[in-house]
Amino acid sequence: MTPDQIGFVTLLRKEVKRFWSVLGQTVTAPVVTTMLYLLVFAQAMKDRASVYEGVSYTEFLVPGLVMMAVIQNAFANTSSSLIQSKVMGNIVFLQMAPLGPLQWFGAYVLAALLRAALVALTMLAVTLPFVPLPVTSPLALVAVFVLTGASLAVMGLIAGILAEKFDHIAAFTNFFVTPLSFLSGVFYSVHALPPLWYHASHFNPFFYMIDGFRYGFFGHADVPIWQSLAWCAGFFGVASAICLRMLVTGYKLKK
Amino acid sequence: MQPAIEIAGVRKTYGPVTALRGIDFEIRQGEFFGLLGPNGAGKSTLISIIAGLVQMNAGRISVMGYDTVRQFRQARRQLGVVPQELVFDPFFTVRDMLRIQAGYYGCGREVWPWIDEMLDRLDLAGKSGSSMRALSGGMKRRVLIAQALVHRPQVVILDEPTAGVDVELRRTLWSFMTELHRAGTTVVLTTHYLEEAQELCERIAILDKGALQVIDTTRELLARHPFRFLRLRLPEGAQLPEALRPLVAAEQEGTLELKLESGRHPISAVFMALRDAGVDIDDVHTREPDLEDIFIELTGRSAAPAGASA
Ligand SMILES: Nc1ncnc2c1ncn2[C@@H]1O[C@H](COP(=O)(O)OP(=O)(O)OP(=O)(O)O)[C@@H](O)[C@H]1O
Ligand SMILES: [Mg+2]
Numbered sequence: 136m137t138p139d140q141i142g143f144v145t146l147l148r149k150e151v152k153r154f155w156s157v158l159g160q161t162v163t164a165p166v167v168t169t170m171l172y173l174l175v176f177a178q179a180m181k182d183r184a185s186v187y188e189g190v191s192y193t194e195f196l197v198p199g200l201v202m203m204a205v206i207q208n209a210f211a212n213t214s215s216s217l218i219q220s221k222v223m224g225n226i227v228f229l230q231m232a233p234l235g236p237l238q239w240f241g242a243y244v245l246a247a248l249l250r251a252a253l254v255a256l257t258m259l260a261v262t263l264p265f266v267p268l269p270v271t272s273p274l275a276l277v278a279v280f281v282l283t284g285a286s287l288a289v290m291g292l293i294a295g296i297l298a299e300k301f302d303h304i305a306a307f308t309n310f311f312v313t314p315l316s317f318l319s320g321v322f323y324s325v326h327a328l329p330p331l332w333y334h335a336s337h338f339n340p341f342f343y344m345i346d347g348f349r350y351g352f353f354g355h356a357d358v359p360i361w362q363s364l365a366w367c368a369g370f371f372g373v374a375s376a377i378c379l380r381m382l383v384t385g386y387k388l389k390k
Numbered sequence: 391m392q393p394a395i396e397i398a399g400v401r402k403t404y405g406p407v408t409a410l411r412g413i414d415f416e417i418r419q420g421e422f423f424g425l426l427g428p429n430g431a432g433k434s435t436l437i438s439i440i441a442g443l444v445q446m447n448a449g450r451i452s453v454m455g456y457d458t459v460r461q462f463r464q465a466r467r468q469l470g471v472v473p474q475e476l477v478f479d480p481f482f483t484v485r486d487m488l489r490i491q492a493g494y495y496g497c498g499r500e501v502w503p504w505i506d507e508m509l510d511r512l513d514l515a516g517k518s519g520s521s522m523r524a525l526s527g528g529m530k531r532r533v534l535i536a537q538a539l540v541h542r543p544q545v546v547i548l549d550e551p552t553a554g555v556d557v558e559l560r561r562t563l564w565s566f567m568t569e570l571h572r573a574g575t576t577v578v579l580t581t582h583y584l585e586e587a588q589e590l591c592e593r594i595a596i597l598d599k600g601a602l603q604v605i606d607t608t609r610e611l612l613a614r615h616p617f618r619f620l621r622l623r624l625p626e627g628a629q630l631p632e633a634l635r636p637l638v639a640a641e642q643e644g645t646l647e648l649k650l651e652s653g654r655h656p657i658s659a660v661f662m663a664l665r666d667a668g669v670d671i672d673d674v675h676t677r678e679p680d681l682e683d684i685f686i687e688l689t690g691r692s693a694a695p696a697g698a699s700a
Contacts, residue, residue, distance in 0.1 A: 138496020139463070145493025153481055224477035228537065231441045231471055232494035233463040389445045390404065390438075 143238045146229070150246030153216055161250055165208050166257050169200045173262065176322060186324045190353055197266050198352050199321035201258050202283060202345045205251040206316045207308075209287035210294070212247035214304045217295025226388070236382035240292070240375070247288030248281065255280065268352045275360050276351030282367035283344040287312070289374040296381050296388060315341045325357050340370040392455045394419045394545045394576035395440065400449030402435055402600075409435040411600040413449070417578060417593075419544075422571045424591030424608070425580045426681075428689055431597040433580045434474050437549050441471040454544055467495060470538035474549040474580075476530045480523040484514060484533055487522060488540055495541035508536045511566060513559075528559050535563070539570075546570060547578040552586060564590065584681040588612075594681070598689045608681070615679050615687060620648045620657060623673040631667040634660060647677075 136144070154161040177193040186195045220226035229239070259268075270276065294307040319341035325333050336342045337358075347363030350356040356363070381387070393416040402410040410432045417423045427433050438444040440451055442462055451458045456465035479487060488505045492498070509515045512532040517525060525533065531551065538546060548567070552560045567590065571577045581587055587594060588608060595605040604611065623645050624630065630638070630646060637660075639649035650657065657676070664671060 138467070141496045141498060142494050145490055148493075149490050156481065220479070223479065224475055225479040227441075227443055227473055227477055228479070228491060229494070230443050231466060231469075232491075233466040233496070234494060235463070385445055389443065 138233075139235075139238070142232065142234050143242055146234060146238060146242035147245055150212075150216060150242055151249055154212060154246070154250045161208070161212070162253050162257060165204050165254050166261065169204045169258060170261065172200055173197065186327075187353060187355060193266050194268060194353075195324070195349070196322065197259075197262050197268060198349045199345050201255050202280075202348045203316045203319075203321050204254050204258060205280065205284050206287050206341060206344065207312060208254050209247045209251040209284040210291040210308065210312050212250045213243045213288045213291030214294045214298070214307065215291075216243065216246075217292060218298050218301055218304050221295070221298075222300065230388065236379055239382055240289075240379060243292055244285050244288040247291065248284045251284035251288075252280070269354075270352060271354035272351045272360070274351075275347065275364070278364060279344060279347035279351060279367055282364070282371050283348070286340075286344075286367065286371040286374055289371065289378045293374065293378050293381065296378075296386060315339055319345050320357065321345055340366055343367055343370075391419055393417060393452075394421065394454060395578070396450075396452045397436070397440075398450045400436065400439060400451060401447045402432075402439060402444065403447055409600050410439075410446075413597075413600075413602055415595055415602060415605050417545075417576060419454075419576055420571075420574055421576055422567075422590055422592045423576070423578045424587040424594040425578060425597065426584070426587055426594060426685065427580075427597035427603075430599075431689075432600045433597055434549055436597070437471060437474075437547050437578075437580070440547065441469065441473075442466060467541065468544045470541065470543035470546045472534050472538045472546075472548040472551055474553070476527060476534070478522040478525075478530055478533065480521065483519050483521055484509070484525070485518040487533065488536055491537045492540040497541050501540060501542070504542065505536070505540060508539060512536055513562065528555055531555060532559070532563075535566075543575070545576040545578070549580050550582070551579070552581060552583060560586075584685055588681040596685065596688055603688045611684055612679065612681065615684055616652045617679045617683065618650050618652065618657075619677040619679065619683075620650055620660060621673075621675040621677065622646045622648065622671060625670050625672055628669050629667075631663050631669065633663055645673075 173193070173196060176196055180192050183192050185191050217226075220229070290312075294304055298304050298307070318336070319339050320336060325336045325342065328336065343358070343363040343366035346356045346358055347360060347367060350360045350363065395417040397416070398414050400410055400413040402408075413436060425433050425436070435444060439446045440453065440458060442458060453465040454468040456468065458465045482490065485505065488508075489502070492501045492505065506515075509518050512535065514529065514532055514536070517529060522530070522533065535548070535551060538548070551563055555563065564586070567577055567579070579587065579591060591608055593605070593607050594611055596603045606614065619639065634648065637648040637650065637655060638646055640647040648660065650660070
């Protein structure tokens, strides 16, 4: 390996080690939380008519919940890592190291993606015995997962760069990530919404992430898969461009 | 020969505060260099700019010939910096931290023996498995020093490595730095203990209010001011003759310190004036100027932070 590659792999391993050493908090806790949602909502809504032909409400719910966990955990991984380094001051070790913007970006995003994958796979494994899901389009499934996890990891990086204290990250999570992920059709099909909200949902990128993920399982969803993929890719592209620009110029990180 | 560090026209403002107002100087390869100045002079700002932590508003810096902005990778591989603040990552043990740090610089297992050697030399061997958060301040400082050296940089900058460090550790650090220097490493040191700088540094730059006041070899700096100090203890109640009054530089507990300019105020003239006035002398003592005197001369301030003494 070249020195640059060793640098990248080291940062990636360090980021993985951070969440790996507290798996209880970083994987088990989110899995338990979403399982509780599943239990409660599946129980409360079991008598409702199925959303799509031949897809029960519980089946409909699982992909949405998995995606919600992916969104929240990918965001949490990068944003909390960065803000901790900033608050503790140890970010200087990284800043003084011969690592470039692309290496920072790649290592942080990849580590977050790994955590998101771990959460998603654990949830699917746990629900599988009770809610067996078909996998109609594995390619779409993987593509939507990667784009979503990576997008939110990038958003987490941006939030970490902008934030000056933990409160700022909490505000970002509470007023942006959580509401948008709840209002994206995790618990319902947007077709069931009043017209205003139905149209508004189509401007929420998280809606396409969840809808596209559902398509991967059932082969149909609220909007066509190419549209979901386009939104996910577009969101990732825009967020990455902003984030890389910040890293290249040293925005907020360099005084 | 290529300078170890070349600083040209470096300016830095933080909002309304001007931290550096156009700094130019060079640090030569293999030199033990002292960067001195009172609090707020801009030393840490300059170091942070060299390290890539802070962006300069104007100017150019190179480390071993590599521009710190355009060729930041090469420049940083040549450089190890010990920051002034005691920063650490509480997630990792001492040894993990050092191995991670080595990895950032593209170093793998081949430096592990060097890491163990440093842990040994810095008296940290017993703490290698401890979490960073479980270390005392002095131990954290030593880990910071080891971290700056993991990739065996050619140029090492230490920002107040001996601040808040006990006497024994200070000696350990001195001998460690001297050893590095002897092995060919360029060492740049900032400190408020001027005896330390006088003892260790071959060349010294003094910054004040963001400007370079002086840069010279330690020997030249000490010779530059043609002063010597004469300490006199006079008997109880005796008065210094009026003519000698303007020469008094300090006075404490009955001991007077006169600052004499060679050529203008020969010591014999002082004794003559005392004899003419019929004043006896209890005790007499001369002192050569030290860096502290020169520092005060140049900056009008004492180097040691209030309460500190080396
Ligand atoms: N991040 C910052 N934001 C605003 N002003 C700053 C910042 N860092 C330093 N300064 C200002 O820049 C000037 C130089 O500070 P610097 O830390 O470089 O001094 P120093 O010579 O290292 O002092 P000390 O001996 O106390 O460490 C000071 O006036 C300081 O207040
Ligand atoms: Mg300083």
